[in-house]
Amino acid sequence: MPIDHLNPPTGAMADNVIGFARALRKAGLPIGPGAAIDALAALQLIEIGKRADVYATLEAIFVKRHEHALIFHQAFDLFFRAEEDWKQMLDSVPLPDDARRKPPPASRRVQEAMAQPLKGEEREAPQEQEIKLSVSDREVLQKKDFAQMSAAEIAEVTRAIATMRLPQAELRTRRTRPDRQGVRLDLRRTLRASLRTGGDIVDIRRLGLIDKPAPIVALLDISGSMSEYTRLFLHFLHAITDARKRVSVFLFGTRLTNVTRALRARDPDEALASCTASVEDWAGGTRISASLHNFNKLWGRRVLGQGAIVLLISDGLEREADSQLAFEMDRLHRSCRKLIWLNPLLRFDGFEPKAQGIKMMLPHVDEFRPVHNLTSIDGLIKALSAPTSGHHGPLIRPAA
Structure with missing residues (x-):
């Protein structure tokens, strides 16, 4: 019997399917009311007591793109474990092996979506709380340090960063x-x-x-003191990569890793998880000089052509600060159109470049900017949106 001729079920089953569809939409899947109606009608064609059949049926209705299957797997497993009404309707038939694995990407997003209550009156409270956060606390969130944010605030900042865009013609x-x-x-x-x-x-x-668009090359420090800032800045780079095809991203700690291809995944959580999995020295030590040497030697001629803008995200705390660091910074500076150094230490009002590594790196940059909150990223967008006709601009001194 065609789905269109079936009457969708009502009661607890309908409430749970609609609640599941809303949770998926909140997690990022483009699901409308029509898909929920189709899912309710399709469940009448299968044996409702078999969990694997329910899983396959809902996946066929709700998942339309490959990158959404990962979110659906986690949401289905969490929803069936959380909802007592569904446990009474379904038996203990396990999920397929490929769906039962716990993938790391998008887990936070799915858990937040599943945390919303499903009853009519109780669903309104989280929505009102979210509105209050986006309106009354927006100014505070704009200026708050990334390292001091809670998990909820980081999630809100991540959503704000995902909407940021850069002009095309520069x-x-x-x-x-x-x-x-x-x-x-x-x-x-x-x-x-x-x-x-x-x-x-x-x-x-x-x-x-x-x-x-001018090519953008980002060199991100992933040492222990920079991991929180780097992770959120990767969200920004992922957001601008959708509009700009010439964005190259490298991570460095004790070694240099090219994560450009990993960051091109459409889902931001999947992209960041792929970046994290591709490096072995995340939150480890820092060897800025050696990493810049490898970049200049292996990648400089490949990605720095046609007026590239280089974003160097690091606190500059190099353990082996010597003349080689100054040489590599000078070589990098001469190879690109503009070199912008983003340093979270500029969040301190009394910051002075006293560290030996910072002293050697600072003369070879065009702009010196903070990168510790949303306001600093907005300032970076304005700087990148400025005309880039000249080769090297004046050095911008620290500004909080």
């Missing part, structure tokens, strides 16, 4: 295209158009310069 190239407002004469097209008027030049064609 770098003016030497290439041209037809443009009526252009400043250059397009002699070929002008002469070709004159053939229509017997050789008389009536319509003068012009060329304009092409603007395109």
Whole structure:
């Protein structure tokens, strides 16, 4: 019997299916009322007592993209364990092996979605609390240090970062295209158009310069003192990667790791989990000089062409600060259009560059900015949105 001709069930079963659909939508899946109705009707076609059949049926209705299957697996397992009404309807048939594994990505998002009550009156309280957080506490959250945030605040900041975007056109190239407002004469097209008027030049064609996004190369310190800031900044890089195809990301602690491909996963939690799994020295020591040397030697010519902007995220606390560090910073500075150093230590009002590593690195950067809260990331967006026609701009001194 076609699903369209079935009457959706009512009662506890309908409430649970609708609640499950709402939890999935809150976790990020694009599920509308129509999908919930289809799920209710489809459950009438299977043996409701078999958990594996229910799992396969709901997955076929709710999962439309590959990256959403990971979230569905976790949500299904958590929902069936949490809901007593469903436990009474379903037996103990286990889930398929591939669905029963506990994947690390998106677990926090799913747990927060599952934490919302399912009863009509009780569901309104979390929504009101979320509205109060986004309105009355927004200014406080903008200026609060990432390292001092609770799990709920970090989740709110992560959602805010996911909405950040950078303008597309930033770098003016030497290439041209037809443009009526252009400043250059397009002699070929002008002469070709004159053939229509017997050789008389009536319509003068012009060329304009092409603007395109400048490549962004990010070098992120993942040492113990930088791990919290780096993790949230990876969310920012993931957000701008969707719009900008030329974004290269490298993580360094005691060694250098290219995580550009891992960060291109569409789901942010899956992308960050892939980045974390690809490095072995997360929250370990710091070897800035050796990491910059490997980058300049192995990756500089590949990713620093065409006017790249380099974002160096580090506190500059190098254990082996010597002349080699200054040499590698100078080499990196000369190879890119602009080098911006983002340092969380600038959150302190009385910050002074007294550490030997910071003293050696500071003369070779174009801008020196904080990166400890949402306000600092907004300032970075404005800096990246500024014209980049010159090679090196003036050094911006620490500003909290």
